[in-house]
Amino acid sequence: MRLRSFRSQDLPKLYEIDQACFVPGISYSQGELARFTGHRLSQTWVAEEAGEVVGFLIAKREPRKILHIVTIDVVEAWRRRGVGSVLMDAAEQWARDHELCLIGLETAQDNLGAQRFYAARGYRKVDKVEHYYADGTAAWIMVKELP
Numbered sequence: 001m002r003l004r005s006f007r008s009q010d011l012p013k014l015y016e017i018d019q020a021c022f023v024p025g026i027s028y029s030q031g032e033l034a035r036f037t038g039h040r041l042s043q044t045w046v047a048e049e050a051g052e053v054v055g056f057l058i059a060k061r062e063p064r065k066i067l068h069i070v071t072i073d074v075v076e077a078w079r080r081r082g083v084g085s086v087l088m089d090a091a092e093q094w095a096r097d098h099e100l101c102l103i104g105l106e107t108a109q110d111n112l113g114a115q116r117f118y119a120a121r122g123y124r125k126v127d128k129v130e131h132y133y134a135d136g137t138a139a140w141i142m143v144k145e146l147p
């Protein structure tokens with residue numbers, strides 16, 4: 001597996017993966033993904049295995065030295081094989097390289113697998129936002145301070 005930067009021709013594939021990862025109301029439209037990946041303050045890492053995209057992570061730099069994880073998506077057949085960890089390692093290293101202080105993200109209240117994944121990496125729940133997603137699901141805000 002290797003990581004590479006996003007190319008605009010990846011967009012349909014990232015959209016397909018995001019649709020498979022999340023229910024309607026939490027998944028992004030292709031337009032939203034295009035806006036996130038094209039934003040001048042965002043970074044997108046793409047994980048590839050034998051030329052196939054197996055996961056990706058979009059992060060956006062926010063004011064006050066914060067990196068916001070917009071989304072991390074791993075193709076179901078590739079989960080629990082370290083792809084998500086490699087993507088998060090890359091984002092966290094990027095944040096350290098740019099001397100950021102905090103990484104923050106939202107995750108659906110019922111997404112226990114993701115919450116365990118983040119907790120295992122040192123993220124802690126700091127707030128819960130009711131009706132955060134368009135389908136009414138609440139979100140946990142999770143953060144990790146960078147030393």
Ligand SMILES: CC(C)(COP(=O)(O)OP(=O)(O)OC[C@H]1O[C@@H](n2cnc3c(N)ncnc32)[C@H](O)[C@@H]1OP(=O)(O)O)[C@@H](O)C(=O)NCCC(=O)NCCS
Pocket residue numbers: 021022071072073074075078079080081082083084085086105106107108111112113114116117118120
């Ligand atoms: C959450 C997600 C990104 C994790 O990616 P992954 O490639 O499976 O993660 P890794 O293999 O690197 O897992 C590292 C560790 O995190 C923990 N972990 C990961 N997924 C887990 C799960 N479903 N349940 C419990 N712990 C989990 C484990 O400690 C795991 O180590 P182990 O496999 O040795 O036990 C992936 O499940 C995913 O894309 N899910 C759908 C989209 C999603 O929910 N994204 C997050 C939105 S906020």
